[in-house]
Amino acid sequence: MFKLIKATFLGLIAMAFTASSYAEITFVSWGGAYTNSQQKAYIDTWSKGSGVTVESYNGGLGEIKAQVEAGNVTWDVVDVLPDQAITGCDEGLFAKVDQSSFINDMVVPPVSDCVVPQIFWAYTAFYSKSAFPGKKPKNIKDFFNVKKFPGKRGIHTWANALIEMALVADGVKASKVYDVMSTPEGIDRAFAKLDTIKDHVVFWSAGSKPLELVSSGEVVMALAYNGRIGAAVLSEGKDFEYIWDATVLEQEYLVAIKGGNEKEALEFMAHASTAQALADQAKYIPYGPMRKSSIDIIKKGEPWFIKEGGNIDILPHMPTAPKVLKRAVIADPVWWADNGAEVSERFGAWKGN
Amino acid sequence: MNETTAGSILTTEGIPLKVSLQKAERRNKIRAILLVAPLLLFILFTFLIPIGDMLLRSVDDSYINTVFPKTFKEYKKWDRQDLPSEELYKTMFFEVKDSEGYAIGKASTRMNYAKSGWKSLLKKSKRKFKKIEEGPYKEQMIAIDKKWADMEYWKALGVMVDATTAGYYLNAVDLKYNVDKEVVRQKENRRIYNHTWVKTFKVSILVMIFCLMLGYPISYLLSTLPLKYSNLLMICVLLPFWTSLLVRTVAWMVMLQQKGVFNNLLVMSNIIADENRFKLMYNETATIIVMTQILLPFMVLPLYSVMKTISPNYMRAALNLGASPLHAFWKIYMPNSVPGISAGCMLVFILAIGYYITPELVGGKDGQMIGNWIAYHLKTTLNWGLSAALGAILLGVLTVLYWVYNKLVGIENIKLG
Numbered sequence: 020m021f022k023l024i025k026a027t028f029l030g031l032i033a034m035a036f037t038a039s040s041y042a043e044i045t046f047v048s049w050g051g052a053y054t055n056s057q058q059k060a061y062i063d064t065w066s067k068g069s070g071v072t073v074e075s076y077n078g079g080l081g082e083i084k085a086q087v088e089a090g091n092v093t094w095d096v097v098d099v100l101p102d103q104a105i106t107g108c109d110e111g112l113f114a115k116v117d118q119s120s121f122i123n124d125m126v127v128p129p130v131s132d133c134v135v136p137q138i139f140w141a142y143t144a145f146y147s148k149s150a151f152p153g154k155k156p157k158n159i160k161d162f163f164n165v166k167k168f169p170g171k172r173g174i175h176t177w178a179n180a181l182i183e184m185a186l187v188a189d190g191v192k193a194s195k196v197y198d199v200m201s202t203p204e205g206i207d208r209a210f211a212k213l214d215t216i217k218d219h220v221v222f223w224s225a226g227s228k229p230l231e232l233v234s235s236g237e238v239v240m241a242l243a244y245n246g247r248i249g250a251a252v253l254s255e256g257k258d259f260e261y262i263w264d265a266t267v268l269e270q271e272y273l274v275a276i277k278g279g280n281e282k283e284a285l286e287f288m289a290h291a292s293t294a295q296a297l298a299d300q301a302k303y304i305p306y307g308p309m310r311k312s313s314i315d316i317i318k319k320g321e322p323w324f325i326k327e328g329g330n331i332d333i334l335p336h337m338p339t340a341p342k343v344l345k346r347a348v349i350a351d352p353v354w355w356a357d358n359g360a361e362v363s364e365r366f367g368a369w370k371g372n
Numbered sequence: 373m374n375e376t377t378a379g380s381i382l383t384t385e386g387i388p389l390k391v392s393l394q395k396a397e398r399r400n401k402i403r404a405i406l407l408v409a410p411l412l413l414f415i416l417f418t419f420l421i422p423i424g425d426m427l428l429r430s431v432d433d434s435y436i437n438t439v440f441p442k443t444f445k446e447y448k449k450w451d452r453q454d455l456p457s458e459e460l461y462k463t464m465f466f467e468v469k470d471s472e473g474y475a476i477g478k479a480s481t482r483m484n485y486a487k488s489g490w491k492s493l494l495k496k497s498k499r500k501f502k503k504i505e506e507g508p509y510k511e512q513m514i515a516i517d518k519k520w521a522d523m524e525y526w527k528a529l530g531v532m533v534d535a536t537t538a539g540y541y542l543n544a545v546d547l548k549y550n551v552d553k554e555v556v557r558q559k560e561n562r563r564i565y566n567h568t569w570v571k572t573f574k575v576s577i578l579v580m581i582f583c584l585m586l587g588y589p590i591s592y593l594l595s596t597l598p599l600k601y602s603n604l605l606m607i608c609v610l611l612p613f614w615t616s617l618l619v620r621t622v623a624w625m626v627m628l629q630q631k632g633v634f635n636n637l638l639v640m641s642n643i644i645a646d647e648n649r650f651k652l653m654y655n656e657t658a659t660i661i662v663m664t665q666i667l668l669p670f671m672v673l674p675l676y677s678v679m680k681t682i683s684p685n686y687m688r689a690a691l692n693l694g695a696s697p698l699h700a701f702w703k704i705y706m707p708n709s710v711p712g713i714s715a716g717c718m719l720v721f722i723l724a725i726g727y728y729i730t731p732e733l734v735g736g737k738d739g740q741m742i743g744n745w746i747a748y749h750l751k752t753t754l755n756w757g758l759s760a761a762l763g764a765i766l767l768g769v770l771t772v773l774y775w776v777y778n779k780l781v782g783i784e785n786i787k788l789g
Binding site for chain 1: 429473476477478480481484485488490491492496539561562563564566568571629630631654687728732733736737738739740745748749751752753754755
């Protein structure tokens with residue numbers, strides 16, 4: 020009897036010890052419906068450790084660099100854009116990751132050695148069906164044509180994707196966009212095209228804004244994150260219509276911050292980047308998984324998107340659907356890491372003058 | 373009984389009074405210092421040291437020199453007419469190839485500010501240089517990437533060879549170093565900061581003026597009404613003050629946009645036609661309206677607390693002596709309220725000059741203030757040197773304004789209550 024008590028006691032101590040030696044991790048992402056989908060797809064299902072604290076941020080590497088330089092790292096896993104993934108990895112802000120389990124399963128190769136795959140999302144043009152009772156805009160040329168389709172356009176306040184879209188609207192093939200952008204004349208050409216709609220634009224900076232602008236009739240067309248448009252159509256039944264032309268596809272990755280709880284962070288990231296986890300995320304938000312096998316899982320499981328009163332097919336809403344992908348521009352993070360600052364200043368000057 | 377010896381007064385213990393007093397005073401001084409020490413240390417560590425660090429960053433260019441010491445030494449011999457010699461290529465090659473850890477990554481971020489493209493060039497080179505065993509290096513490097521044969525990249529290195537630089541400050545006012553390290557104007561389509569400086573000051577001054585115009589009568593009313601009404605009014609002033617900044621900003625969007633509440637009311641009541649709706653949102657007007665409303669409490673509170681102390685008897689006396697109400701106000705009330713006006717204007721102006729979230733949300737294409745660029749370079753490009761330079765200029769301008777104010781009005785004339 021005494022032995023039994025002793026054994027149980029020791030066992031309990033051992034359990035308590037293993038439990039407490041497992042650090043909690045802080046997961047930092049963009050908030051809103053997106054973080055919500057991450058929560059349901061792989062944070063709630065994370066069984067190890069005592070838990071995950073979720074925080075929101077607004078992108079950029081500033082906070083991370085400050086934490087690492089000060090030696091006071093409070094973020095462990097962060098959801099980042101690809102150009103940040105490159106810079107952060109090169110500057111030693113992120114931990115290296117073992118990519119062998121997914122590297123052959125990815126739609127595009129990972130941008131750096133520090134990332135695990137998440138999703139593709141896209142800058143997409145859209146309109147409200149009620150704004151165009153007759154002829155409807157079909158491509159990005161129509162978005163830039165204020166004579167054929169009069170009315171204001173909602174665009175974002177930074178340069179990414181606008182340069183690419185302007186060039187496609189000016190007749191450049193989607194696959195050749197970055198060749199043109201790498202010449203000074205190419206950038207001039209993009210700004211010349213942007214000039215043609217300058218007096219007809221309303222700028223937005225928060226992701227929910229373009230939907231409001233189009234709903235209220237403040238603008239007739241806008242660019243937005245495809246997931247936001249999809250969520251409005253799927254969950255709220257809005258009458259929005261995508262213009263699936265020259266959508267600019269951006270990648271999204273998870274990274275582990277160096278000097279944080281790296282071991283736990285890397286384990287969590289492995290869990291958050293399985294084909295199943297990425298597929299599950301698409302039950303809650305129409306972004307495209309970066310792993311090929313996730314798409315297979317979804318295909319078999321359609322209707323996949325969870326909605327009260329009956330699930331809905333999700334693949335047609337994804338920016339990675341084959342017919343969308345054919346006409347899309349895949350954003351080049353290397354180009355933006357090189358030229359982002361210069362083009363942003365020029366874009367600022369263009370806006371302000 | 374106290375004795376007087378050689379002109380010094382002694383205490384009962386026989387110590388000269390002067391010494392005894394000094395001792396007591398010293399004890400008081402130490403106690404005072406100990407009492408403020410926590411605050412002093414707090415300010416030192418959380419305010420002065422970080423600011424000092426940022427100011428240093430705005431001129432510091434030493435890191436790059438620790439990564440490419442030999443290359444830069446060799447660089448100084450280059451005539452800048454033709455492509456560099458094999459020797460320079462070779463030193464560059466080895467310093468890239470043999471660099472350890474993340475040195476190249478960090479250095480390339482810095483080099484990319486001088487010429488866009490260095491970042492990917494170095495990353496690619498670092499990877500491919502490993503395969504090159506022996507020279508000559510020039511041709512092999514150019515074969516890896518033809519950017520190595522582009523003079524622009526080599527010339528751009530010239531602005532980094534010194535350990536300190538004024539380059540960030542130049543950038544902050546639309547100037548730059550050319551390849552010969554002469555100061556020239558920035559390319560026309562990248563001139564953005566001067567324009568933004570002017571706009572930032574213009575908006576801040578306008579917001580300050582509007583806050584004063586709106587805040588003065590409110591504060592006057594608050595300070596003269598009986599307590600039970602003024603308390604109610606005070607809550608009306610404070611309620612928005614306690615509401616989240618974003619909530620208030622978004623509320624204004626709903627109010628002011630072209631199909632918003634304000635325009636709809638005007639159209640419904642036939643004051644304006646449907647096609648002539650006012651453009652009150654997503655422009656500079658919107659920035660000024662919204663910032664004025666948000667910053668108004670910072671004007672009202674100091675004004676109110678100063679006006680509360682102005683005795684109504686002064687005005688009564690002036691009126692009694694035959695001054696017209698306007699004259700009495702101008703000669704008596706106004707001068708007495710100057711400390712409140714100064715404090716309010718200072719607070720509003722200083723807060724306004726650093727605003728960036730509200731302008732970004734409601735300002736549309738005009739919504740970029742200097743604060744936006746500071747945040748952009750801090751977060752996105754990691755060009756902390758430029759951020760620091762912009763911040764230092766802002767700090768400098770405010771210090772000058774403070775000095776001018778002190779000369780004109782006198783700083784003792786500021787009162788928060």
